[in-house]
Structures are given as C-alpha cells and as structure tokens.
Amino acid sequence: MSKLLWIAFEASDAPAAAGFAQAVGLGFDLLQISGQPVTDIGADKVLSANLSEMPTSDGLAKAIAGVAGGYSHVGAVSSMRSKDVLARVAGLMDAAMVTDVVAAESPTRFKRPMVAGSILATVEVLSMPAVLTVRPAGFAKGDRGGSSSVESISLDATSVAKRLGASARGGARPDLTQARVIVSGGRPLKDAQTFESVIGGLADALGGAVGATRAAVDSGIAANELQVGQTGKIVAPDLYIAAGISGSTQHMAGIKDSKIIVAINKDPDAPIFEFADYGLVADLYQAIPELRAKIGK
Amino acid sequence: MRLRRALMKILVPIKRVVDPYAKVRSLPDGSGMDTTGLKFEINPFDEIAVEEAVRLKEKDPSIEIVAVSIGGAECEEQLRKGLAMGADRAILVETNDPLDSTVVAAELAALANELKPDMILMGKQATDDDNNQAGQMLAAKLNWPQATFAAKVERGDGIVRVTRETDTGDETLELPLPCLVTTDLRLNEPRYIALPGIIKARSKPLEKRPRMTSAAPKTRIVRMEAPAARQAGRKVGSVDELYVALKDRGAL
Ligand SMILES: Cc1cc2nc3c(=O)[nH]c(=O)nc-3n(C[C@H](O)[C@H](O)[C@H](O)COP(=O)(O)OP(=O)(O)OC[C@H]3O[C@@H](n4cnc5c(N)ncnc54)[C@H](O)[C@@H]3O)c2cc1C
Numbered sequence: 001m002s003k004l005l006w007i008a009f010e011a012s013d014a015p016a017a018a019g020f021a022q023a024v025g026l027g028f029d030l031l032q033i034s035g036q037p038v039t040d041i042g043a044d045k046v047l048s049a050n051l052s053e054m055p056t057s058d059g060l061a062k063a064i065a066g067v068a069g070g071y072s073h074v075g076a077v078s079s080m081r082s083k084d085v086l087a088r089v090a091g092l093m094d095a096a097m098v099t100d101v102v103a104a105e106s107p108t109r110f111k112r113p114m115v116a117g118s119i120l121a122t123v124e125v126l127s128m129p130a131v132l133t134v135r136p137a138g139f140a141k142g143d144r145g146g147s148s149s150v151e152s153i154s155l156d157a158t159s160v161a162k163r164l165g166a167s168a169r170g171g172a173r174p175d176l177t178q179a180r181v182i183v184s185g186g187r188p189l190k191d192a193q194t195f196e197s198v199i200g201g202l203a204d205a206l207g208g209a210v211g212a213t214r215a216a217v218d219s220g221i222a223a224n225e226l227q228v229g230q231t232g233k234i235v236a237p238d239l240y241i242a243a244g245i246s247g248s249t250q251h252m253a254g255i256k257d258s259k260i261i262v263a264i265n266k267d268p269d270a271p272i273f274e275f276a277d278y279g280l281v282a283d284l285y286q287a288i289p290e291l292r293a294k295i296g297k
Numbered sequence: 298m299r300l301r302r303a304l305m306k307i308l309v310p311i312k313r314v315v316d317p318y319a320k321v322r323s324l325p326d327g328s329g330m331d332t333t334g335l336k337f338e339i340n341p342f343d344e345i346a347v348e349e350a351v352r353l354k355e356k357d358p359s360i361e362i363v364a365v366s367i368g369g370a371e372c373e374e375q376l377r378k379g380l381a382m383g384a385d386r387a388i389l390v391e392t393n394d395p396l397d398s399t400v401v402a403a404e405l406a407a408l409a410n411e412l413k414p415d416m417i418l419m420g421k422q423a424t425d426d427d428n429n430q431a432g433q434m435l436a437a438k439l440n441w442p443q444a445t446f447a448a449k450v451e452r453g454d455g456i457v458r459v460t461r462e463t464d465t466g467d468e469t470l471e472l473p474l475p476c477l478v479t480t481d482l483r484l485n486e487p488r489y490i491a492l493p494g495i496i497k498a499r500s501k502p503l504e505k506r507p508r509m510t511s512a513a514p515k516t517r518i519v520r521m522e523a524p525a526a527r528q529a530g531r532k533v534g535s536v537d538e539l540y541v542a543l544k545d546r547g548a549l
Contacts, residue, residue, distance in 0.1 A: 080446060091437025096397075099428055113427070114427050115427065120522050121521050122521075125515065161442040161443070161444065165469050166467070249320065273532065274529065278530055279530060279531070281532065287536050290536040294536065
C-alpha cells in the first residue's frame with residue numbers, strides 16, 4: 001500500500017505535509033509527537049502521542065519505526081532534528097533515504113540540492129520504504145479544511161542517551177525557517193553587542209528574524225542556531241537583507257529561495273552582488289541606521 | 298591501587314570529497330559532476346572527527362585510532378592524511394561499487410562488529426552529497442546511542458558527554474560507550490599538516506581489504522543539473538533608492 005506517514009515533532013511541522021502529499025499523489029497519516037493535534041490539513045488520521053518532553057533520538061527513532069511499518073513513505077520537514085531522528089529511523093527500517101527534497105517527479109523520484117546547492121540532483125529510490133526530509137519552500141501550500149480523526153497513541157521512547165540540559169535561546173523574534181523577513185550579518189560586525197544592536201535592531205524594526213554567516217558564528221558574535229547556509233538553516237523569506245556578507249557558495253545555499261535578496265556590502269566586487277535583487281555598495285554602519293530611520297522605528 | 302584503564306578504540310570513517318571550496322558544476326549531459334582539474338580532500342567534517350579523536354588520544358595515549366575509508370584506491374591519499382594527523386592505522390575497504398548511505402552504513406557496521414570500537418566519530422555530512430545520513434543509520438544498525446552535530450565532546454568513566462547543536466540552541470547528552478558521535482563545524486579546528494608529516498606517516502599501517510557485505514544501494518542519482526539561477530538584480534545608489542524599491546515591491 002502506498003501511503004505517507006508524516007512526522008510532526010511539533011504542531012508547526014504538520015501543515016507542510018499537505019502540499020508534499022499532493023505533489024507525490026499520496027494520502028497520508030500524521031504522527032504528531034507533541035502539541036495540539038492538527039486536524040485540518042487533510043490527513044486520513046492523526047496519531048497523537050502528546051509527549052511533554054522530546055525524547056533523545058535513539059528512543060524516538062525506535063518509537064517512530066514501530067509506527068511506520070506498513071507505510072511506503074515516511075516524511076518530515078527538513079531540520080536538524082528530523083535529520084537526527086529520521087536517518088536513524090531509516091537505519092532501523094532498512095529504508096532508502098532522501099534528505100532535503102525540493103521537488104517530486106513521482107513517488108520514487110525526487111530532486112534535491114547537493115554540493116552546497118551547486119548541483120540539483122534527481123534521486124531515484126530503488127527500494128521501498130523511503131524516508132524523506134522535505135524543504136517546504138519547494139512545494140505549494142496545501143489546502144486547509146476538514147477535520148481528521150484523532151487517535152491517541154502511546155509511544156515507548158525510552159532512550160539510552162540521557163539529556164543533561166538544553167539551552168533554548170530564541171526569545172521574541174520569529175523562527176528563522178518561517179520568518180517573512182530576515183536580516184543577516186557577517187564577519188565585519190565587531191562583537192556580539194554590535195551584532196545585536198545593528199542587525200537585531202533592523203530585524204526588530206521589520207518584525208523579522210536574525211541570521212548570520214558561519215564566520216559570524218565562529219567568531220562568537222552570533223549564536224550557532226542563527227547560522228544560515230549549507231550546514232546551517234535553509235531559509236526562504238520574502239525579504240532577506242544580507243549586511244557585511246560576501247556571498248560564499250555555502251551561505252548562498254541557504255538563502256537562494258528567498259523572494260528578494262538585498263545585499264549591503266562595501267566591496268563593489270563582492271560575489272553576493274551577483275545574486276542580490278538589490279545591491280547597495282555602502283558601509284553597513286551607515287546604511288543600516290539610515291534604513292531604520294526611513295522605516296521609522 | 299588504581300586499576301589500569303582499558304584501552305579505548307575509536308573508529309573514524311573518512312570520505313574523499315571534491316575540494317569543498319571549489320565551484321563545482323554538473324557535466325553538460327547531466328550524468329555527473331565535472332571534477333576536471335579539481336583537488337580532492339578529506340570531507341571537512343571527517344577531518345574534524347580525526348582531530349577530535351587525536352585530541353582525546355593526546356589526553357589518554359592508550360587510545361587507538363583507526364581511520365577507515367570505503368572507495369577506490371585513490372582514497373588512500375585521504376587516509377594517509379588522517380594517519381599524518383595522528384590516527385594509528387588505517388583500513389581501506391577497496392571497491393568501485395556504487396555506494397549510498399545505506400551501503401556505507403552496512404559496511405561500517407560489519408567493520409565495527411569485527412573491530413569492536415568504543416566510539417565511532419564521524420562527520421555529520423559529506424560536503425559533496427550533503428546527505429547527513431550515514432552516521433545515524435550506522436548507529437541504528439549497531440543499536441548504539443548517538444549524538445549528532447557535536448560541538449563539544451568530553452570523556453568520562455565509561456561515558457562521553459556531548460554538547461550538540463540543535464535547531465534552537467544546544468543540548469548536552471550523556472552516552473554510555475559504545476556510542477556514535479557526528480561532528481559539526483565548531484567542535485574544533487583541525488591541525489595543519491605539512492607535506493613532510495604526510496610522508497612520515499607512510500610508515501604507519503594501511504590495510505586494504507574487500508567489502509564485507511553485499512548490500513546494494515537503495516537510491517541512485519539519475520541526473521545532475523545546474524540549479525535554476527537567480528535573476529541578476531541591480532545596484533541601487535543610495536539607501537533612499539533601496540527604500541523606494543522595496544516599498545514598490547511591497548516588501549516593507
Ligand atoms: C564545509 C563548510 C561548510 C560551511 N557552511 C557554511 C554555512 O552554513 N553558512 C555560512 O554562512 N558559511 C558556511 N561556510 C563558510 C563560508 O565558506 C564562508 O567562509 C562564510 O560564509 C563567510 O562569511 P562572511 O560572508 O560573513 O565573511 P567574509 O567572506 O569575510 O565576508 C565579509 C564581507 O563583509 C564586507 N564588509 C566588511 N566590512 C564591511 C562594512 N563595514 N560594511 C559593509 N560590508 C562590509 C566585506 O566586503 C566582505 O564581502 C562553510 C564552509 C565550509 C568549508
């Protein structure tokens with residue numbers, strides 16, 4: 001039987017299932033690990049585990065693999081968590097896996113970027129089941145409506161790995177992967193305080209999220225979860241403002257689905273100007289306060 | 298009297314990849330990657346894994362580090378570099394078979410069952426295929442706990458404590474041995490190895506052997522093409538002009 005099991009670690013991971021399932025022409029069930037069951041995205045049924053704490057990956061993967069038997073496809077939104085857990089699920093199920101799917105040609109043929117987005121590969125799945133992580137930006141948003149039935153299930157996710165502690169930063173700003181506006185800063189930002197006031201300040205004026213390059217994260221001026229790019233977050237906002245960012249292949253790999261890219265860089269030959277919709281050759285310490293003043297906040 | 302601590306063995310898988318800083322294109326007929334004139338390197342994340350193993354060994358010389366690569370004879374070059382960085386010995390599972398993550402995980406699982414390492418340290422992804430799969434699949438096959446995206450690794454008594462990067466920050470896990478850890482960029486900065494170091498490492502043992510399993514790939518790349526290019530934009534002369542342009546597009 002061909003059917004998709006969509007894994008939603010949180011309620012916000014659920015809606016992307018609809019567009020993807022439509023694109024591959026499969027019906028789907030939703031396995032929701034935590035949060036209020038999402039019943040209006042066209043799932044045949046919602047399996048609600050309602051866990052109050054996210055188990056570590058060894059236990060969670062075992063629990064998911066226990067539910068996933070019998071499905072032809074197991075999918076989730078691409079994220080560090082889904083890669084951590086679903087690749088382990090694939091190992092347990094002896095399944096094929098395709099990460100970072102951006103398009104589907106058929107239920108067994110998918111497109112995905114590789115080599116930091118320099119190449120778009122078409123991958124054929126040779127044996128089912130297939131485990132997939134999906135970038136929602138590649139798919140139309142599915143219709144919302146209707147009301148799926150909800151089944152409570154209890155997952156045995158006992159883990160060998162013990163979580164000793166976790167930091168959840170974040171605060172009031174929108175999540176990078178869902179933000180409509182992102183302001184990102186690179187290496188030239190002097191220190192964490194300057195980064196926060198200049199980049200964070202403009203982001204707040206626009207109601208947006210803050211991103212950073214690896215260079216900015218490595219030098220300690222931005223938090224690691226803000227890294228955008230090949231090995232960081234993949235973003236697709238309506239507006240991406242890159243300030244003091246050269247435009248390395250690895251950084252561009254994370255932002256090329258943005259609708260509008262604005263680059264502010266004092267070097268007129270910076271590679272980012274080849275990709276930016278609007279390029280401003282300027283010192284960011286002058287341009288950003290000026291832009292903020294215009295926005296009037 | 299203090300008991301002597303048991304010897305610890307760390308297995309570090311290494312992949313040979315096209316230069317991660319090179320601009321890579323697909324071949325005009327879509328059949329693969331054009332690597333003409335490009336250098337090949339250790340996958341940067343695997344290099345970080347070797348470095349971390351060597352740092353653990355510097356604190357505890359009883360540790361043995363075994364580097365392993367699966368692929369053609371040319372992978373010897375990357376294994377030699379791993380040896381020069383401080384691995385004790387290397388294994389090349391020599392094959393020209395098509396490989397995907399499931400095959401790599403199957404081969405490494407067979408090898409781990411033979412060598413019985415206490416820890417496998419490997420890159421979170423390879424910079425050529427960007428898959429981010431093999432480590433987790435291998436941990437599943439071995440039924441070992443895993444800590445992916447490691448930013449810090451500390452060894453305790455029969456355990457390791459790993460601080461790992463997450464979507465929202467970081468978390469610290471404690472894993473009993475044996476376990477599998479995949480490395481992220483911020484775990485360490487690999488040491489620089491000059492050519493003489495690589496030549497000196499030629500005396501370290503490198504064993505070539507055939508594959509141990511008959512696992513067949515479950516995926517195949519059927520086409521590689523250039524991604525849709527972004528429309529080139531334009532330069533604006535001032536913040537004013539930028540502001541007006543963004544307003545006109547409804548972006549502000
Ligand atoms: C395996 C691997 C994975 C990687 N993954 C990522 C990733 O996920 N994300 C990522 O971002 N990088 C990644 N990188 C790193 C990447 O190659 C680049 O080194 C990095 O993106 C550069 O960051 P940057 O643009 O901030 O710094 P730089 O390249 O140093 O650019 C700084 C820019 O700021 C400009 N500038 C300086 N001062 C000012 C000023 N006052 N006003 C305006 N402009 C100014 C300069 O002209 C320059 O163009 C990865 C690298 C490797 C090898």
